[in-house]
Every structure is written in C-alpha cells, then in structure tokens.
Amino acid sequence: MYGYEDKTYNEVLTQAVNNIEEINQAVDAICEKGYKNLYLVGTGGTYAMASPLSYLIKTNSTIPWYYEIAAELVTAKPKQLTKDSVVITASLSGTTVETINAAKYAKEVGATVIALVGEKECPLAEYADYVFENRTASNDNLVEEIYIQYFALGARFMKNNGEFPEYEKFIDALKQMPEVLQKVREDNDERALAFAEKHKDTKFHMCVGAGNTWGETYCFAMCVLEEMQWIATKSIHAAEFFHGTVEMTEKDMSFMLFKGEDETRPLLDRVEKFVRNYSDVVQVWDTKDYELKGVDPSVRGLVSPLVMAAQLERVSAHFEHVRNHSLEIRRYYRTVEY
Amino acid sequence: MYGYEDKTYNEVLTQAVNNIEEINQAVDAICEKGYKNLYLVGTGGTYAMASPLSYLIKTNSTIPWYYEIAAELVTAKPKQLTKDSVVITASLSGTTVETINAAKYAKEVGATVIALVGEKECPLAEYADYVFENRTASNDNLVEEIYIQYFALGARFMKNNGEFPEYEKFIDALKQMPEVLQKVREDNDERALAFAEKHKDTKFHMCVGAGNTWGETYCFAMCVLEEMQWIATKSIHAAEFFHGTVEMTEKDMSFMLFKGEDETRPLLDRVEKFVRNYSDVVQVWDTKDYELKGVDPSVRGLVSPLVMAAQLERVSAHFEHVRNHSLEIRRYYRTVEY
Structure with missing residues (x-):
C-alpha cells in the first residue's frame, strides 16, 4: 500500500499495547492516593484525540472530567484544576509549546500529569509525573497508538472507580x-x-x-x-x-x-x-x-x-x-x- | 438604523434584567435543596450562547459543570446527569425539538430543569421546573437577552457557592x-x-x-x-x-x-x-x-x-x-x- 510500512505500523501499535501494563500501575497508584477529577488536555491533533476519551468517560463513568485546549487552559486557569486533578496529555515530538506550557502550569498548581510521548528525553516529559514512551512512534504521527494508550488510561480509572464492566473485553479489544x-x-x-x-x-x-x-x-x-x-x-x-x-x-x-x-x-x-x-x-x-x-x-x-x-x-x-x-x-x- | 427597533430592543433587554429577581429566587431554592452539578444544554444558537456561561463557571467556580449539545445528550446519556443535576437551557420559540427532548430526558432522570423561553405556554416549558419568560423576545432571536439571564443564573449559583466576589458589580453591569x-x-x-x-x-x-x-x-x-x-x-x-x-x-x-x-x-x-x-x-x-x-x-x-x-x-x-x-x-x- 502507498506510503505505508506495515511492519512499523505493527510495531508502533504493539508498543502502545505493551505500555498498558505500565499504564495500569500508574493509574492504580494515582487512584490509591486519590484524585478529584480528570483533565484531558491537548493541542490540535492531540486535542482531537482526547475527544473520544472524554466521550468514553462521559458515557460510562461518574468521574468528574474536563476537556481543554492546552493554550486556553493556561490563560483561563480553570478553577477545578487543582492539586487533586489528574492531567492526561500527549505530544509525540514532546516539543509542542502549548502542551508543554499546560503541563508546566498543571505542575505549578500541584496536579498529577500523565504524558504520552515519543521519547522520554523531551521537554514535555520534564513536567510529567508519569511518562509513557513509544520510541517507534516518535517520527510517525500515529493517532491510533495515542488512542490505545488514552483508552487504556481512561478504562483503568473507570474500573478502579467500580465502573465500566466492559473493562476486560475492551482491553482485549485494544490488544x-x-x-x-x-x-x-x-x-x-x-x-x-x-x-x-x-x-x-x-x-x-x-x-x-x-x-x-x-x-x-x-x-x-x-x-x-x-x-x-x-x-x-x-x-x-x-x-x-x-x-x-x-x-x-x-x-x-x-x-x-x-x-x-x-x-x-x-x-x-x-x-x-x-x-x-x-x-x-x-x-x-x-x-x-x-x-x-x-x-x-x-x-x-x-x-x-x-x-x-x-x-x-x-x-x-x-x-x-x-x-x-x-x-x-x-x-x-x-x-x-x- | 437599518432593521432595528430601539424601543423593542430596550424592552426585551429590560425584561431580561427584570427576570433577575425571579432567577435569584429559583437559584436560591435549588441551592437550598442541594445539587451536584450544572448541565448547560442547547441547540445551535442556544448551544453557542451557553458557551460563555460555561467559560464563566470554569474560570470562577468549583461547581462541577458540563456543556452539552441537546441532541447528543439525549443519545449519549451522560452518567453525571442524574436527579442531582441542574439543567439550564433555552429556546425562544420553545419548540426546538432537540432541546425539548433533552429537557424531557433530564426530567426522566429526575434532574431540575431551568428553561428560558419566549412564552410560558410552549412545549419546552412542560419539561421545566423553572421557566423564565420574555414575551417581547418571542418573535426576535435576541442573543443578548439570553446572555443576561444565563449569566444571572450562573452568577447566582457561584455566589451561593461562596465564590465570585464580583457578583454585585457583575449584576450591576448586566442591569x-x-x-x-x-x-x-x-x-x-x-x-x-x-x-x-x-x-x-x-x-x-x-x-x-x-x-x-x-x-x-x-x-x-x-x-x-x-x-x-x-x-x-x-x-x-x-x-x-x-x-x-x-x-x-x-x-x-x-x-x-x-x-x-x-x-x-x-x-x-x-x-x-x-x-x-x-x-x-x-x-x-x-x-x-x-x-x-x-x-x-x-x-x-x-x-x-x-x-x-x-x-x-x-x-x-x-x-x-x-x-x-x-x-x-x-x-x-x-x-x-x-
């Protein structure tokens, strides 16, 4: 197929699937500690990709959630974003300025930040408590691998909240x-x-x-x-x-x-x-x-x-x-x- | 000025301002009883008009809020919309099918519904606990009068929540x-x-x-x-x-x-x-x-x-x-x- 390397595609998606275990550990630790709400934050493509996650939580969970554009979040400073919030964001390059600023702001208010990146050595990772890396993806803006990890994150938060009975089947599907x-x-x-x-x-x-x-x-x-x-x-x-x-x-x-x-x-x-x-x-x-x-x-x-x-x-x-x-x-x- | 009757405009806006007292009583009653979150719901124009209200609450309050398109709300059935929710919506004609259906659904789950309408005798009002009428506006799709009432509603909820120190000045400005x-x-x-x-x-x-x-x-x-x-x-x-x-x-x-x-x-x-x-x-x-x-x-x-x-x-x-x-x-x- 034109413009397509199936081996790379498979590797990138497999790495995303392989991150699920680490994702679960992170979410379990956060839930153990307690949190008040989830902030789904992105810029452009990663803002769009957080939309299905917001829909998943909206329709399956009572966890309070907010869905924000990174650059607006930094200027608007939503009152619900506090030290008890969990911010979920992503940037494959790890260099998207608006997303970095949002993560930085979130850290300043004491929130827990989860970031999906291509390589851990990136500016965004500096402001994240939990970083999930997908090196194979770092040169390839693959929406699907972000979705897999976003969904695994959201699903785990819901499961730990005693919700989302579809959890096992859903994770199986992601795999x-x-x-x-x-x-x-x-x-x-x-x-x-x-x-x-x-x-x-x-x-x-x-x-x-x-x-x-x-x-x-x-x-x-x-x-x-x-x-x-x-x-x-x-x-x-x-x-x-x-x-x-x-x-x-x-x-x-x-x-x-x-x-x-x-x-x-x-x-x-x-x-x-x-x-x-x-x-x-x-x-x-x-x-x-x-x-x-x-x-x-x-x-x-x-x-x-x-x-x-x-x-x-x-x-x-x-x-x-x-x-x-x-x-x-x-x-x-x-x-x-x- | 072309296409413009200043007398009507003044009347419509003044009626909106005059509704503030009744709005305050309604909000005070709801707050007295207790509620868990606010749902700002609309269709087309009224969806757009709820956007500034969502921004006002986001930047000034810790009241949980959600902002939804009426027709999607009815199909998606957000889990946070419960008997403890307050739904705020509007339709000047009172006949917008999607908005009526959203209010109807909200009533079914037991939520409290607040509706802004042109005339109280309209289908939307049937599914609302609190109806604010602006008869002069009923033939005139005036965005501004909706804003005045939406803002008065939001401001009162925030004030009653011990927030929004700008309350008095803001209401003065609306007047x-x-x-x-x-x-x-x-x-x-x-x-x-x-x-x-x-x-x-x-x-x-x-x-x-x-x-x-x-x-x-x-x-x-x-x-x-x-x-x-x-x-x-x-x-x-x-x-x-x-x-x-x-x-x-x-x-x-x-x-x-x-x-x-x-x-x-x-x-x-x-x-x-x-x-x-x-x-x-x-x-x-x-x-x-x-x-x-x-x-x-x-x-x-x-x-x-x-x-x-x-x-x-x-x-x-x-x-x-x-x-x-x-x-x-x-x-x-x-x-x-x-």
Whole structure:
C-alpha cells in the first residue's frame, strides 16, 4: 500500500499495547492516593484525540472530567484544576509549546500529569509525573497508538472507580488493534484511492461526525485536509448540523460523514438521509464496514475512533500522491516565526 | 438604523434584567435543596450562547459543570446527569425539538430543569421546573437577552457557592446592558455597513475566537453567515488555529477575529499579529472599542459576549440589505422534511 510500512505500523501499535501494563500501575497508584477529577488536555491533533476519551468517560463513568485546549487552559486557569486533578496529555515530538506550557502550569498548581510521548528525553516529559514512551512512534504521527494508550488510561480509572464492566473485553479489544487495524487499512485502500482520485480538485469538504468519532471528524478536517493538503473544510457536529450549516447544502457540495457505532449513530443516520437527498457528493466513512476480528461485538462501538483513524489514514496517503502534495509540507507551522 | 427597533430592543433587554429577581429566587431554592452539578444544554444558537456561561463557571467556580449539545445528550446519556443535576437551557420559540427532548430526558432522570423561553405556554416549558419568560423576545432571536439571564443564573449559583466576589458589580453591569448595548449597536452601525459592503460577494470567512467570545464566533459563523446568508465559513478557536487551519491562510482570505477582554485575549492577539502579516483582509471585532458606560472596569471582560453580540447584530442587519438576502429565508430548516 502507498506510503505505508506495515511492519512499523505493527510495531508502533504493539508498543502502545505493551505500555498498558505500565499504564495500569500508574493509574492504580494515582487512584490509591486519590484524585478529584480528570483533565484531558491537548493541542490540535492531540486535542482531537482526547475527544473520544472524554466521550468514553462521559458515557460510562461518574468521574468528574474536563476537556481543554492546552493554550486556553493556561490563560483561563480553570478553577477545578487543582492539586487533586489528574492531567492526561500527549505530544509525540514532546516539543509542542502549548502542551508543554499546560503541563508546566498543571505542575505549578500541584496536579498529577500523565504524558504520552515519543521519547522520554523531551521537554514535555520534564513536567510529567508519569511518562509513557513509544520510541517507534516518535517520527510517525500515529493517532491510533495515542488512542490505545488514552483508552487504556481512561478504562483503568473507570474500573478502579467500580465502573465500566466492559473493562476486560475492551482491553482485549485494544490488544487486537495491531492486527485489526492493519486489516482495516488494507480493506479501505482501494476505496480511499478512488475517493482521492474523485476529489483531486475538490476545493471544500463538509465533514460531519458525532459521539466518539467527532474527534476524528474535527481532526481529519483540520490536521489532514487543511494542514497537510491545504483544502478548505468545515467540521460540524451531526447534532448541530441542522441548526445552521444545513443551509449550505448544495448538489455539488462534498460531504464526508464519519460514522461510528456508538449511541450517537442515529444522529449521523439523520444527516446521511438528508444529504443523500440534497447532494450528489456524499461519502460515508463507516466503521461498520469492517470485520474487526477478535473484537467482542459488545465493545465494537467503543473502538470506532481507532477504526475511523485507520481507514482515514488511507485517504490521507492517497491524497498525497494523487494530488502531488506531500503530507509533510507546511507554509507556516514551524516554518515562519509567529 | 437599518432593521432595528430601539424601543423593542430596550424592552426585551429590560425584561431580561427584570427576570433577575425571579432567577435569584429559583437559584436560591435549588441551592437550598442541594445539587451536584450544572448541565448547560442547547441547540445551535442556544448551544453557542451557553458557551460563555460555561467559560464563566470554569474560570470562577468549583461547581462541577458540563456543556452539552441537546441532541447528543439525549443519545449519549451522560452518567453525571442524574436527579442531582441542574439543567439550564433555552429556546425562544420553545419548540426546538432537540432541546425539548433533552429537557424531557433530564426530567426522566429526575434532574431540575431551568428553561428560558419566549412564552410560558410552549412545549419546552412542560419539561421545566423553572421557566423564565420574555414575551417581547418571542418573535426576535435576541442573543443578548439570553446572555443576561444565563449569566444571572450562573452568577447566582457561584455566589451561593461562596465564590465570585464580583457578583454585585457583575449584576450591576448586566442591569446597564439595555442602554450600553444600544450604544454599542449605534457605535458599530457605520463600520458594520462598510464591512457588509466590502464583503458583499465574499464567498468564505475564517472566524476566530476564544474564551468567552468563542460562542459568538461559532454562532456568527453558523447561525448568521451560513444559516441566514448562505456564506461558507470555518470557525476555529484561537488556541487551535496554529495547529492546522493556519495553513489555509492566503493573502485574499477574509479573517474575522472576535476579540473579547477576558484572559484569553493574548490568544487572539497572536492570531491577529499573524494574519495581518499574511492576509490583506482582516477585520477585528473588538469589544474594547466601546465605552460601556456604567460598567465597572473590573467586570468589563465578563460582559464581552454581550458586547460582541450587539456589535455583530449590525453586521447581520447590513448584510441583509447590501446582499439583498433576507435573514429569514431558509432553504431547508423548518421548510423541508428530514
């Protein structure tokens, strides 16, 4: 498959899975000590990736949680972020300034900081109490490996809180991800190529998602289409679509729907039904299209963000060569001063 | 001023101010009884309007709070929403299906529901324990009157929680709003007209905001430009702008910056500095441009969402006649079945 090394992919995901034991020890120690709330904090891609974790906790737990953009957190200084808070964040490079500042601020107020990084010797790690390293991933912005670790963290906090009876099945499912997601990428390769070719010159995509795939919707629009391909987008939550953005619908407007398998699926069904009536350019990226061998049916919906990320990676990859636009080029980010 | 009746505006805002006493009684009763957390819930415009309230609570209080889109709340069923929750929501028509369903669901779990409506005899009111009515507003989607009441609610909860020492000054400031905002509209009328004329044919606006004016950013993009004028937009948080969307910057891209006066102002300053370098089409809507007579300087930043809404209303109004596109026309919403 284009732009893809299955060996590396497997290694990165396997390392994420291998970190689960260490993650459990860290969470158990934190729970033993006690804490008051969880802060899920990120910047850009890592902000988006914390979205499914916030959804997981929201729908399965009574642990108080807050979901914040790193740079806003540092200026706004939320009153609930105290020495009794646990901050969960990530930066593969470990050098994202906003995320480092957020971790630094959290340490100043005495919070416990958990960070996922590529290499432990990085600025972010200096401000973290618990650091989980995935060296293989350090040169590869792999959403899936972050999800595995974020989910393992959240699941353990919930289990220790006497909640989330799906815990064992969910962790088992995460352990299947290296093989399962490899298959997802393979299965979507051809369709993704066809999509990239069809949309080689499309100037604008309307991206719609909900629930635990909202983060992927926001992220694919901003971090792939805008950042890596310089294609304009709007990302809109399916629960909000009919309250404004719907009026933009045109026969030739490209709709990308990010459909997962959680409770919010009917919200996407409703949008799909509508846009299929009023647009000729609708693509549904549906996690239901994949077998997910070894994943217990009862937790399929919980891993939708991983499945979504894996199938979308094929779209990014094919856009790169079909549009002759490297995913690595930036005009501004880390290129000019601001 | 075009499309504007100052007498009605004053009446609507004054009614909102007059509701504060009744709001206080309701909140006092709820606090007396006890509650565990606040749920700020809305749909489209009312979802956007709850954003500044969530920011107010986040930055001034230790009351647990959650901010949810009505339709997602009903499907996701957050575990923290229980009989000990207080749900705050609004619908001027009182007929927004998603908001009604959210209130209904909240009642089913036994939560206390507070609703702001145009007229008490509406479907939403049936599922509310406390209803605040503003009949004058029922035919006029006035953001400002919702803000006044949302803020009065939030402020009272915080005061009763032994927090928010700015309470008296803040309520005083809200009481000045009928006159203050009238002046804001007047002061911005000419500039808004010039903007509308300049952007008569602009096809896309990039809207950037943060903190307590993020809701207005999201709302103006979706509920005015997209819904009422069918102009494409992207709304992006200033703390996220540099992590993807920045790459879309072009010399001829229209940037609308929504700058308030809270702690997050430096995030907007940073975006402004950047876009002024790389785009020739930058408009900053800055709440600092207005005098706000009678508002104590220490609480100016807290009323930025109101000032922002008042100045932007002039932009909507002028777009209507300059573009010969009524703010009332809908192609789909409440026009076709879906």
